[in-house]
Amino acid sequence: MKHRIITISRQFGSGGRSIGKAVAAQLGIPCYDQELIAMSAKESGFSEEYVKKDSEYTRTGLLSGLFSDRVYDTPITQDVLWDAQKKVILELAEKGPCVIVGRCADHILKDHADCLRVFIHADDEKRAERIVNVYGETDTAPAKRIADKDKSRKAYYQKYTGAVWGNAENYHITLDSGELGAETCVKLLCELY
């Protein structure tokens, strides 16, 4: 039997992860986000730190490979990690209903599960405000932090799915959490489930 699953793709700072957690709590099903890191680390043999940095990001600069500070940081190791992550996600989908945040789960589960595919986004101003509130300030300006994360998530998604990240066609529903508010997003998704 196919379990009902919600996959949540999200822009950095859109609150997609919190929305996923709230939806899962309301529906009484597990939400996998950070948990996927430990599972993928175990499956692949890489460290959790490496998995965290590479599990849904592709460095996009031309010279990024040359200046990497990590010995096992190559396109090949990223492929190994992708396979491990994919295995973990497919196994979770077999286990039971759940919410899965990020990691191209929408694409991985396309033909394997009864999925509600969701994308959460918000305008740059609201996201900038949110990341400073949630993650604190850093030396890098919020606008640049947002642009960098978007760029590398987009590149990662494109590389492993062949599709355009954030294109409405990939999802059953996309929501502007900045405009609609997180609570409304949670309500709509619980209704749809």
Add this chain to the structure above:
Amino acid sequence: MKHRIITISRQFGSGGRSIGKAVAAQLGIPCYDQELIAMSAKESGFSEEYVKKDSEYTRTGLLSGLFSDRVYDTPITQDVLWDAQKKVILELAEKGPCVIVGRCADHILKDHADCLRVFIHADDEKRAERIVNVYGETDTAPAKRIADKDKSRKAYYQKYTGAVWGNAENYHITLDSGELGAETCVKLLCELY
């Protein structure tokens, strides 16, 4: 006072127009779709037939201009029509709450009205089935009719808004009507309004 307006952008065959009409009927507000053609024709001086063909489509072939069968079919006349259409849409938004289907109304009303910006899409198979049911068969295969319309709507949207048609970021909500069903889409939009 800003009136509350719903703009519906939609893929050809997704049923976005019907969803717009049903939402407007449930909310007891007018829905403007075909009506915009007569209004824009009156405003611009072009024939309704011309407006219908050019009001949200840009021919995309390299030689399309050379082989056009219409005497006033140039980028300049399309700009004139765009201005007329824009004026009509801005006036409608001043008049009162309503639903507006297509014609880049989401972009035109961006800074002028309290808008809920919606995009409706569906997968090619469901759309092909729908256009044959609704509009009947033609000599052109449904898949090609869909691809052609998408391409020219996308080019038109890009030309006049500078944004990518169908990109989730342009809309407050996007819905896969094929997967969720038209009724659910109508319900969600009425709730959000």
